[in-house]
Amino acid sequence: MDVSKRAHVHYTRPRIIVRSIIKQREANMEHQARMVELRNALDTHIVGQKDLLDKLVIALLAGGHILVEGLPGLAKTTAVKALAATVHASFRRIQFTPDLLPGDLTGTDIYNQQEGNFCFVEGPLFHEIILADEINRAPAKVQSALLEAMQEHQITVGGETRALPPVFMVMATQNPLEQAGTYPLPEAQLDRFLLHVSLGYPTAEEELEILQRDRARSAEHVPVAPVVDVATVLAARKEVRKIHLDPMLEGYIVALTGATREAAKWVPELADAIAVGASPRASLAMAHASCAAAYLLGRDFVTPADIQSIAADCLRHRIIPSFSASMQKRSRDQIIEQLIAAVPVP
DSSP: HHHHHHHHHHHHHHHHHHHHHHHHHHOOOOOOOOHHHHHHHHHTTTOOOOOHHHHHHHHHHHHHHHHHHHHHTSHHHHHHHHHHHHHHHOOOEOOTTTTOHHHHHHHEEEEEETEEEEEEEEOOOGGGGEEEEEESSHHHHHHHOOOHHHHSEEEETTTTEEEEEESSSEEEEEEOOOOOOOOOOHHHHHHTTTTEEEEOOOHHHHHHHHHHHHHHHSSOOOOOOOOOOOHHHHHHHHHHHHSBHHHHHHHHHHHHHHTTTHHHHHHHHGGGTEEEOOOOOHHHHHHHHHHHHHHHOOOOOOHHHHHHHHHHEEEETTTTEEHHHHHOOHHHHHHHHHHHHHHHOO
């Protein structure tokens, strides 16, 4: 082979490799644009809760559940209904009350007099997106039935186990103020939520836009149009698992979780602030959620900013402040914020 031919082979081979990498990336992220379109569609229906909408889609992409804490009237129900409509998924709202029974969620065996046998009637948990409204009002037996569904994606009734839909997501809400007649969620159940989002009031400009949109919609109701289907969501979840998470960032995630167990090592004034630190499930939650956050931003790799954007939501419900922290009126968010600022970014 002469010199010119060798040079041609030498310079074209890298180009072929680059093209193949680009094509492979496009194939791996085939559904990314559709999920970004889904997120943008939610903005046309909900005003003033950008963080909630981001976390809803992140939880959907990561295959996790989300706990939303906020006062009534902050669009929690409206947001999850809009998500279910844009995904074209089956949706059911369950109002949790102290007299709720496990069978009200899972379904039960009903005796059929005509055929002389029992038949199973499915409960609302067999839908794809569930709104568990005021979840802390349900007693322990109901919580245990919901726990199996959230963790195992299955329901056991009468000794028979039945699988739930592949896309199964629980969005639970609780009021942070009214605690009369409520049952605190067990730590084991709190740990099953991927994210815990705390909502605040919208700004004056956002509230004005809410008012104007409501008056405009009163004249003509515009239904929420589906943007993606369930198959697209499942395919997008597979793509999220392929997002690159650098080993140094994996170490950063573990350091953030470990800081909740050894707070004094990072912030001396927090020596007695945390009674119980986060479990390893917090590290898994941060890894999965940060990959979904990067995917939603159109990238195929995670940055430290992605981890920091979801760290508080992954840790908020997984730490227990000590009695001294409560006496000092030091909130969980303040503790987590100090720890995130103290742990060095790689």
